[in-house]
Amino acid sequence: VRVNGKSCLVGMGIDISLRKQAEEARQKLEGRYRSLFEYAPNGILVADTKGYYRDANPGICKMLGYTHAELVTLHSSDILVSEETFRIESALDEIRAQPNYRGEWRFLRKDGSQFPADVFATVMPDGNILAKISDVTDRKRLEVELQAREQRLRAFFDNAPAGMMVRDRDFRYLQVNKPLADMYGLAPEALLGKTPREVIPELAPSVESHLLKVLTTGHPVLGVELVGETPAEPGVTRYWTASYFPIPGEEGKPSAVGSIVLEISDRKQAEVERDRLFNLSLDMLSVADFEGRLLHVSPSWTKTLGWSEEELTSRPMIDYVHPEDHEATREIRKKIYAGIPVRGIQNRYRRKDGSYCWFSWNVHPIPELKRVFAVARDITEQRAAEKAVREREEQQRKLAEQLAVLNNRLLESQAVASVGSCEMNLKTMEVNWTEEIFRIFGKDPTVFEPTFPAFLDLVHAEDRARVKDAFITSVGQQGRFVIDHRIVMPDGNIKTVEERWGVFNDNDGNPVRALGTCQDVTARKQAEEQLREREDLLLNAQAIGGLGSWIMDLSSGKLVWSDATCRLFGITQKEFRETFEHFQSFILSGDLAEYEAMRARMTPDNPLIEGEYRIRRPDGAVRWMYERGKLEYDDAGNQFRCLAMVIDVMVMHAACERLRTQVDMLHIVGHVVRVCGWTV
Secondary structure (H helix, E strand, O other): OEEOOEEOOOOOOOOOHHHHHHHHHHHHHHHHHHHHHHHOOOEEEEEOOOOEEEEEOHHHHHHHOOOHHHHOOOEHHHOEOHHHHHHHHHHHHHHHHOOOEEEEEEEEOOOOOEEEEEEEEEEOOOOOEEEEEEEOHHHHHHHHHHHHHHHHHHHHHHHOOOEEEEEEOOOOEEEEOHHHHHHHOOOHHHHOOOOHHHHOOOOHHHHHHHHHHHHHHOOOEEEEEEEEEEOOEEEEEEEEEEEEEEEEOHHHOEEEEEEEEEEOHHHHHHHHHHHHHHHHOOOEEEEEEOOOEEEEEOHHHHHHHOOOHHHHHOOEHHHHEOHHHHHHHHHHHHHHHOOOOEEEEEEEEEOOOOOEEEEEEEEEEEHHHOEEEEEEEEOHHHHHHHHHHHHHHHHHHHHHHHHHHHHHHHHHHHHHHOEEEEEEEOOOOOEEEOHHHHHHHOOOOOOOOOOHHHHHHHEOHHHHHHHHHHHHHHOOOOOEEEEEEEEEOOOOOEEEEEEEEEEEEOOOOOEEEEEEEEEEOHHHHHHHHHHHHHHHHHHHHHHHHOEEEEEEEOOOOEEEEOHHHHHHOOOOOOOOOOOHHHHHOOEOHHHHHHHHHHHHOOOOOOOEEEEEEEEEOOOOOEEEEEEEEEEEEOOOOOEEEEEEEEEEOHHHHHHHHHHHHHHHHHHHHHHHHHHHOOOO
């Protein structure tokens, strides 16, 4: 504008701080939304009201096998199985009608495979639809497995050979299988809702007492014997064994009681017949419980031991066993109580007069009854006769066992160490190999005959003459001999073995026998070669690149420098004291604070550091060093080791300094030219 004939500029300032703050807040929210959108573990889609996709996160792209660019060109019908597409319009209407939609759909991947998914959808403020898709394949699989388990449980309950039932806290039948209903002579449906007093009034008091105990204590009652009549056969006494167990409800308290009932009437009849045999048998027959007490014994027990039946059944069986046989008897009893029949076990029992006799036992347990049935025979005289024979054979047996043990240990140790042994008769040239040598050479002992020429054929052609000369030279000499050589396996692979041997002479000084070992050292040789190659590679790399390295154990404080590092600092390995303090003594005092700050920046989240510092060598030379290091942590998050590389960057610093000097000179020349008005 013009004011008083002069041109003026008019401006207006407006405070836009609040608008800027609002924009920054909006950008942060958009960033958070985008992060949530991009990194969500589930699939997320944004669609318009017609079902066309406008955006997709990486999760749904991975789930469907499409790229983002492909997905945003598709319609809902393109990623659903054909049977589902008819639901799209009604689903869109439902999403627009309610704030939160949930439904299950079958999706179609790009490769044609299908998967079920839960879909949660809502309408966004801009009118588009936001949908979260969760693959529920695993859940569906679990639902199928759960249904299969329920079917198996139902089949087990219905087809079990024992009577099974579930009663509520009022003792009413909730569930009954057919075998139990058959015991009562009723249909399963006729029992539901009734109590024991209505079905088996004679047995009800006993049954209800056990049910009440389970409901009160929460503990099972097992192996209870019941006797009575049923509606199926009035006037006929039947026998059962029953077990009751709690079925947990809310807060872990029993909400019902399960029961398993087995009829044992036939077994009871067999027990009557068994008692008749007891009285007639010459062997000692017995029935014991799982607590180690005799319940019934035949008269032959009293005849053999002198104890009455009342005395034998009033005390634990172990009280009559010889003290030296207690431990063995208890171990056998563990097997018996586990339901394992045993035969021919022997121990000593005390007679009433204090002497002992030997018993041989055959024992058969019945775990479901907690009973043990046994037959014992007095073998005292038989053992006395056998003792003399055993004593004559004992010494030979021990010698044979010792020899077998030593031989087995030799073979085992050879297999562990991959070392075999061999022997050669120098008169007959007969050769014997142990199994391990056959394994090392890859030969079948039943096919390959280990002669000296056959052995040489297995030796690598380049080593064969050396091996042959070494063995021939050793014959007739004292001492032990060692040679490493290669062998060729049947499949063409090469192994390295170490042969050690010695030659033994007869009384006249003539060599008669060579004895030696052969060890597979292929892995050791390969490891040694790899180690040498790696060491050479590291040393050459450090020498070529002028690069040093060091490592420090933080628990011991020991600092190890490579030879290249010592050369960079102008000292030898012997002069380095392997401490961090010695290392710090090289750093110029003006750079120590910066170096310590660099070390302090190392954290578990930022274990790598790098920086430069100056050192003074023992010869007085000052050098610039560049160091890049790493701090390592153990599983507990504690620092345990620090390692780093270091390089002399003095030349680079000098070049930079020269460059800065030249730039300064150019600035001065330019200034002089401008001042003098010179033109170039």
